[in-house]
Amino acid sequence: MKNLSVLLKGEVDRLRKYHILAASLLVAFIWIGVMQLTEIDDVTGIFPLFLFLDATSMSMVLIGVSMFFEREENTLKAIFVSPVTKKEYISAKIIGNILSNMQTLVLLYLYAWIFKEININILTLVVYVILISIFHSLIGFLLAYHTKSFTELLTGMIMFMFVLLIPVVLEEVGIITVEWLRNVLYLLPTKAALLLLNSTSAMSTVKTWEVAYGVGYLILSSAVLLVFIRRGFEVFLAKESGI
Amino acid sequence: MFKVENLEFCYPKNKENTIKGVDFEIEQGEIFGLLGPSGVGKSTTQKILIKILKDYQGDIYYKGKNLKEYGQEFYEEIGVGFEIPVHFSKLTAMENLNFFQKLYKNQNNIEELLKRVGLYEDRNKKVAEYSKGMKVRLNFVKALLNHPTMLFLDEPTAGLDPKNARIIKNLIREYKEGGGTVILTTHLMNDVEELCDRVAFMAEGKIVEVDSPKNLKIQHGQRVVDVEFEYNGGSETEAFKLDGLKEDARFFEVVKNHRIITMHSKENTLDDIFIQLTGGDMYEKS
Numbered sequence: 013m014k015n016l017s018v019l020l021k022g023e024v025d026r027l028r029k030y031h032i033l034a035a036s037l038l039v040a041f042i043w044i045g046v047m048q049l050t051e052i053d054d055v056t057g058i059f060p061l062f063l064f065l066d067a068t069s070m071s072m073v074l075i076g077v078s079m080f081f082e083r084e085e086n087t088l089k090a091i092f093v094s095p096v097t098k099k100e101y102i103s104a105k106i107i108g109n110i111l112s113n114m115q116t117l118v119l120l121y122l123y124a125w126i127f128k129e130i131n132i133n134i135l136t137l138v139v140y141v142i143l144i145s146i147f148h149s150l151i152g153f154l155l156a157y158h159t160k161s162f163t164e165l166l167t168g169m170i171m172f173m174f175v176l177l178i179p180v181v182l183e184e185v186g187i188i189t190v191e192w193l194r195n196v197l198y199l200l201p202t203k204a205a206l207l208l209l210n211s212t213s214a215m216s217t218v219k220t221w222e223v224a225y226g227v228g229y230l231i232l233s234s235a236v237l238l239v240f241i242r243r244g245f246e247v248f249l250a251k252e253s254g255i
Numbered sequence: 256m257f258k259v260e261n262l263e264f265c266y267p268k269n270k271e272n273t274i275k276g277v278d279f280e281i282e283q284g285e286i287f288g289l290l291g292p293s294g295v296g297k298s299t300t301q302k303i304l305i306k307i308l309k310d311y312q313g314d315i316y317y318k319g320k321n322l323k324e325y326g327q328e329f330y331e332e333i334g335v336g337f338e339i340p341v342h343f344s345k346l347t348a349m350e351n352l353n354f355f356q357k358l359y360k361n362q363n364n365i366e367e368l369l370k371r372v373g374l375y376e377d378r379n380k381k382v383a384e385y386s387k388g389m390k391v392r393l394n395f396v397k398a399l400l401n402h403p404t405m406l407f408l409d410e411p412t413a414g415l416d417p418k419n420a421r422i423i424k425n426l427i428r429e430y431k432e433g434g435g436t437v438i439l440t441t442h443l444m445n446d447v448e449e450l451c452d453r454v455a456f457m458a459e460g461k462i463v464e465v466d467s468p469k470n471l472k473i474q475h476g477q478r479v480v481d482v483e484f485e486y487n488g489g490s491e492t493e494a495f496k497l498d499g500l501k502e503d504a505r506f507f508e509v510v511k512n513h514r515i516i517t518m519h520s521k522e523n524t525l526d527d528i529f530i531q532l533t534g535g536d537m538y539e540k541s
């Protein structure tokens with residue numbers, strides 16, 4: 013892993029230069045704006061939802077978009093004729109993503125702590141955000157493998173939001189109340205993610221088994237995804253080299 | 256340096272092999288040209304040699320060791336110059352080169368290389384602002400970042416004006432004089448003639464001929480000399496066989512008694528040999 017730090021620094025530099033990090037910051041400021049505009053003084057209850065949207069969708073978007081640029085500019089080819097391993101490459105991308113998520117978390121938390129009331133277990137929250145970010149970054153890799161154009165990438169992201177994200181948010185805000193549908197949502201990784209984030213709040217009603225389920229789901233599915241992503245990487249690279 | 260034995264490769268979705276039993280050797284310190292029309296397998300061969308494609312049959316040895324036994328350390332020793340630009344367009348040339356160079360243990364002098372290819376003044380410009388020719392020169396510098404012992408170059412002078420093409424060719428020659436080995440893929444036969452010690456012509460997944468450009472020209476040319484001379488107020492051309500020329504009385508009669516206008520041996524050009532050997536045209540199909 014000798015090149016990890018070089019790749020990570022390059023990753024963060026490029027996220028900045030390609031304005032991807034700025035887009036992530038903008039989203040964080042939108043959430044700050046939402047907190048500011050609400051009449052609620054104690055944001056403990058809604059805070060996990062903001063992080064949920066960032067750690068799930070933004071993680072996937074950052075990987076998808078950064079790999080899209082690398083494909084467009086053929087720099088992936090150049091990286092893989094240098095002494096870089098796929099483990100280093102994948103790790104650098106995921107850590108870059110986690111750093112971006114942490115940036116959002118720190119900004120939102122500082123705002124809430126200074127201007128509002130918040131009572132959450134911040135250390136546990138950090139751990140859960142990392143776990144969620146890893147899983148959704150891996151989804152981002154899958155998306156990059158299976159899309160050929162920006163339009164396809166965008167379609168994939170929209171599909172993710174409709175299938176995995178929106179139903180969970182609708183349940184969270186009380187629009188989905190049907191019991192069987194709520195139970196079906198447990199099949200979604202996004203439900204596992206939201207349960208974990210909610211569990212860090214002092215107002216949490218998340219049960220212990222739900223936390224165990226959430227942690228187990230994300231760790232196991234990340235491990236399975238990682239196997240597929242590492243295997244698929246050779247095929248992806250070969251395709252990128254013009255096959 | 257490289258020894259390729261009975262190399263075969265089939266792309267996953269193809270029924271037929273793209274590479275059909277290729278054998279060749281590349282000596283240390285030589286410039287080896289890999290030539291042929293599009294689709295005959297030269298890019299595939301290059302991709303196998305730089306370990307991008309791995310599921311091949313046959314054996315490849317690099318410095319006497321099977322290529323499959325090399326890990327990422329192989330890339331410490333090679334430099335790859337792509338035909339297409341491979342840079343982050345929103346980063347400057349210097350930022351690009353610094354990023355890639357830090358991935359290697361061996362490090363060349365970037366500023367010196369940029370000066371040599373005429374990009375030093377523009378080193379802090381974003382690559383997006385570079386012209387096509389500038390990107391080609393930057394590709395070349397990128398290939399040399401790690402002081403490689405083996406260089407793979409794909410069309411290194413494509414899109415360059417004659418002055419800049421000359422600079423790149425001089426650098427390739429200097430690299431070889433310093434003990435470096437080069438595999439060159441190009442459609443520009445002038446480059447091949449100027450640079451390559453040996454060339455391999457590929458057709459339909461096989462190597463059909465390997466030799467020096469000079470030998471190929473002799474081998475595939477007619478051993479004849481055309482003499483154009485002044486005759487009866489006009490001019491006339493006669494062809495004489497090179498074999499037995501010193502006993503050819505008619506040749507000496509022409510040379511002694513007429514003013515010679517031109518005299519050319521009739522070896523083929525590499526362009527002719529390319530078409531003759533590969534049965535293909537000189538242009539990319541796609």
